[in-house]
Amino acid sequence: MLDTMTFTKTLGAFCGALLIFLLAKWGAEELYHMGGHGDVQQAYVIDTGAEEEVEVAEEVSLDELLASADLGRGARQFNKCAACHKVEDGANGTGPHLYGVVGRDKASVDGFGYSGALDAAEAWTPENLFAFLENPRGYAPGTSMAFAGLRDAQDRADLIAYLDSVDN
Incomplete structure (x- = not known):
């Protein structure tokens, strides 16, 4: 008990x-x-015999990345965007539709209320999309888009190639 x-x-x-x-x-x-x-202070320093070398990543041009882009991987990358964007013409979601986005003027989808952070005078060139997809809030401060971005350059190139292919 x-x-x-x-x-x-x-x-x-x-x-x-x-x-x-x-x-x-x-x-x-x-x-x-x-x-x-x-x-x-550190009691003992281990000498490895090599100076500290900063490895510089080899810079690959956007044209080379787009030439080697995989549409299947781009479609899988688009799944991250599909929660807010549609690829059908005129089908806006939380974000504007992305049908024909490559080459289209920024903030130009009819019937969608943009946040005003984008410069509407420019077009969505592959270079602009590449920079935007890396860090949307850094590219367009004040945007209401909550996407963190794609850090891998090949992933961004795959996604741009996929978006360019959906409108034939």
């Missing part, structure tokens, strides 16, 4: 164990952080 005395002893044992764990944690932190935060 569980009476008051048994309950009190169980609760006391639990609190005592918790106190021991907290004291052990405090002691370990004190041992680990001895000497302060800013005045600690």
Whole structure:
């Protein structure tokens, strides 16, 4: 049976164990952080024999990326966009339709209320789309588009090639 005395002893044992764990944690932190935060120097430096080299990624032109673009991979990349955009002509979703977007003027879809962050005087060239798809909020500050962007250049090129292919 569980009476008051048994309950009190169980609760006391639990609190005592918790106190021991907290004291052990405090002691370990004190041992680990001895000497302060800013005045600690590395005791031994391992010389690997090589200077630190910064590897520079080979820059590939957009034309080469588009020439090697895979439409199947682009269609899979479009699945990230499909929640808000449609590729059918005139079928706006949360975002404007992307039918014929390559070469189309920016902010030019009838019946869609744009946020005003895009420069409507320009067209959606592959170069503009490439920059926009990397970081939409960086390309058009103030846009209401919540997409984080595509970091991989080949993924962006695949998506642009796919969008260019849907309108024949």
